[in-house]
Amino acid sequence: MAIYLEFEGIEGDVTAVGYEQQVKIDSASFSVTRAVSMETGNMSNRESSKPSFSEVSLAKAADSSSAAFFKSSILGASGKNAKIHFVQTGDNDQLKEFITYELENCIVSSFSFEAAGDDLPYETISLSYSKCTISYTGHDLANKGGGPSRFGYDVSAGTAA
Structure with a gap:
């Protein structure tokens, strides 16, 4: 399985058909x-709080997108959209979407790197967002895709989207 990031305004080095110039994650x-x-002996009265969403954290090797993500972490404005594509090889070695996370109104909230010895620098990027939608496409034993299962949540409004 491969993970590719499609981030508005930032190009990466991916050459896979259908995912060209995205960022390999x-x-x-x-x-x-x-x-x-929860109260012992009274599980029917459980109470829960509103959901708390973490930022999306992505780790990747340094590549042509590194400077753009660094710049965006310092100067970037909100309003960028991003998609994180999880893909797998299907029939005839074609890539198929497995699950996709769509993030709206993103801000690059952090950028960090570490490096050791002869290795490439390794970067971690965090994305803050106002809306997240998850789309899952299952496949049967014959590797035939079904319809996607989708759910989205608007964090800023606190409602399902």
Whole structure:
């Protein structure tokens, strides 16, 4: 499986058909949490808080997008859209979308790098956003794709989108 980032206004080095000039991502993390209070012997009255969304954290090797992400972390304005594509090889070695995270109104909230010895610098980028939509496309045993399952949440409004 490969992970590609499509970030408005920033080009990367990906050459895979359909994902040209996107940014190759090595790992991604994201979480949503809610505090839930539970009383022993009274589980029917559980209460939960509003969801709390983490920033999306992406790790990648240094590439042609590095300077643009560094610049965006310092000077960049909000309003950029991003898509994180998780793809896998399907029939005839064609890439198929497995899951996609769409982020709206992104801000690059942090940029960091580390390097050791003869290795390329390794970068971590964090994205803050106002809306997140997840689209999952499953495949059957014959590798035929089904319709996507989608859900979005508007963090700024606190509503499903």
